[in-house]
Amino acid sequence: MKLKCIIIDDDPHAVNGIKAYIDNLANIQLVQSYTDPLQALNEITAGEHVDIIFIDVDMPKISGLELSKAIRHKTDKLIFTTSHSKYAYEAFEMYASAYLLKPYTFARFAETINHLFPHRPSIHNITVKQEDDYFFVRNKSEKNNLIKVRYADIVAIESLQNYVRIFTLNETIVSYIALSEIKIILKDYQNFAQAHRSFIIAKNYIEKVEGNTLKMINDLTINIGNNYRDTIQEYIKEKTIKTNRS
Structure with missing residues (x-):
């Protein structure tokens, strides 16, 4: 049986990020997402009990900390998502089960779910292969630094002459590496496809198709090339x- 969850965050990009992570986990079902905390308060209070609520701390109208007091009884686990570590103590004062410090990776997200539901049989399938779920690249602006890029976080990769721009759920990384080299790294991952001579995309992050244009998560727009x-x-x-309709 799938875990039912709700997302509350006034930032649509943050909501989309959690949705994308949930899409990569077969045993979690998104019931509803809210960018208006007051709407969330009204509907969750009147709605059914769920397994997990992901809630941002810093929101207008009513803070996540205040909102959590009113809806804590409607969920088994309450997970705060915040950009500020200073909220961690306050979060646990509100009987939070865990908190995720933004920006967080898919691995951190999945590990948190596993930790909160260790005895749930259906959750044992939520695993992350630490040995092959990422690669490192050198940051163009900080040549001596290596940045870890997780396959599950990649939205698209753009070729820019002798370097690439890697769009992930949480950041954009520019690195001196050819798109052809990236293609070799990604060749065993069926989720990736070349959509244009300059773009490789993660197919599961396509949000909308408008003619020959792909609308990706986080408002990234990519034109489909004729050859692809x-x-x-x-x-x-x-x-x-x-359907049977024309």
Whole structure:
């Protein structure tokens, strides 16, 4: 049986980030997401009990800390998401089960769920292969620094002459590496496809298709190249619900 969860965050990008992580976990079901904390208060109070509520701390109208007091009884686990570590103590004062310090990786997200539900049989499938779920690249602006890039966090990769721009859920990384080298690294991962001579995309982060344009998560827009249109359209066709209507 899937874990039912709710997301509350006034930042749509943060909501989309959690949604994307949930999409990568087969045993979690998103019931509802809110960017208006007052709407969340009204609907959650009147709604059914859920397994997890992800809630931002710093929100307008009513803070996450205040909101948590009113809805804590409606969930088994309450997870605060915040950009400020100073809220951690206050979060646990509100009987929070855990907190995620933004920006957090998919691995951290999955590990938190595993920790909170250790005896739930269906959760044992939520695993992260630490040995092969990421790679390192050198940051263009900080050549002596290596940055870890997790496959599950990659939204798209853009070729820019002799370097690439890697769009992830939480940041954009520029590195001196050729797109052809990235293609070799990603060749065993079916979720990635080339959509344009300058772009590789993560197919699960396509939010909308408008003609020959892909609207990705986090408002990233990519035009489909002529040489890659058939491959992308075939994927979209496979994922489109078929009806008897024309």
